[in-house]
Amino acid sequence: MTDSNIDVARTYFQAVRSGDMAALGGLLDADIVWHQPGANRFSGEHKGQGAVFQMLGGMMEASQGSFAIDGIHTLMGNGDMVAATIHFSGRHGDASMSMDGVDLLRIENGKIAEMWLFSADPAAEDAFWG
Numbered sequence: 169m170t171d172s173n174i175d176v177a178r179t180y181f182q183a184v185r186s187g188d189m190a191a192l193g194g195l196l197d198a199d200i201v202w203h204q205p206g207a208n209r210f211s212g213e214h215k216g217q218g219a220v221f222q223m224l225g226g227m228m229e230a231s232q233g234s235f236a237i238d239g240i241h242t243l244m245g246n247g248d249m250v251a252a253t254i255h256f257s258g259r260h261g262d263a264s265m266s267m268d269g270v271d272l273l274r275i276e277n278g279k280i281a282e283m284w285l286f287s288a289d290p291a292a293e294d295a296f297w298g
Contacts, residue, residue, distance in 0.1 A: 173275040174243050177250040180273070180280060181240050193217060197279040206290050208297035230297060231258035241268075248275050258296065265289075265296040 176195060183191035202214040202223070210227055214220050227235050239255035250273045257266040267288040274282040287293045 171245070172278070173248060173250050173273075174245045176275050176278060176280065177243050177245075177252060177273050181237060181252065181254075184237055189221075193221075195280055196220060197276065197281045200280060201282045203282075203284045205285050205287055206294045206297070208294040210297055211294075227258075227297070230260060232260050234259045249273070250275060260296075263296055265292055267292065 180192070180195045182188075183195060196217050198217055199215070200217060200220055202220045204211050204214060204223065209230075210223050214223050235256070235258035237254050237256045241253040241255070242251075244251045252271045252273070254269050254271055255267070256269055258264065269288060270286040272284040272286070273280050
């Protein structure tokens with residue numbers, strides 16, 4: 169299943185980058201568990217599509233629409249897991265962040281059932297999100 173799971177991950181990142189919320193909704197399991205890193209207002213475990221979309225919407229609002237995954241370096245699969253090395257950035261007012269990260273997706277039956285995110289500079293990300 170690794171190749172098809174990598175395809176699911178690739179499609180997910182394309183949907184995120186293009187802002188295709190309908191495609192994104194079709195890729196996330198209804199009961200997804202999302203583990204957002206750090207110690208900021210978006211950190212913690214978010215359960216279900218509604219909670220995940222609320223968090224992502226809040227990030228877009230806080231970043232004045234600028235938050236983006238602006239680079240996908242590598243996708244690697246192992247069974248039902250796909251790891252992606254990425255670069256992400258955002259701006260609001262005079263604040264900005266730009267860093268590498270790793271997203272780890274657990275894929276079940278062609279849908280993303282669980283997601284863990286890792287940031288290269290958690291303190292900078294916390295400062296950005298507040």
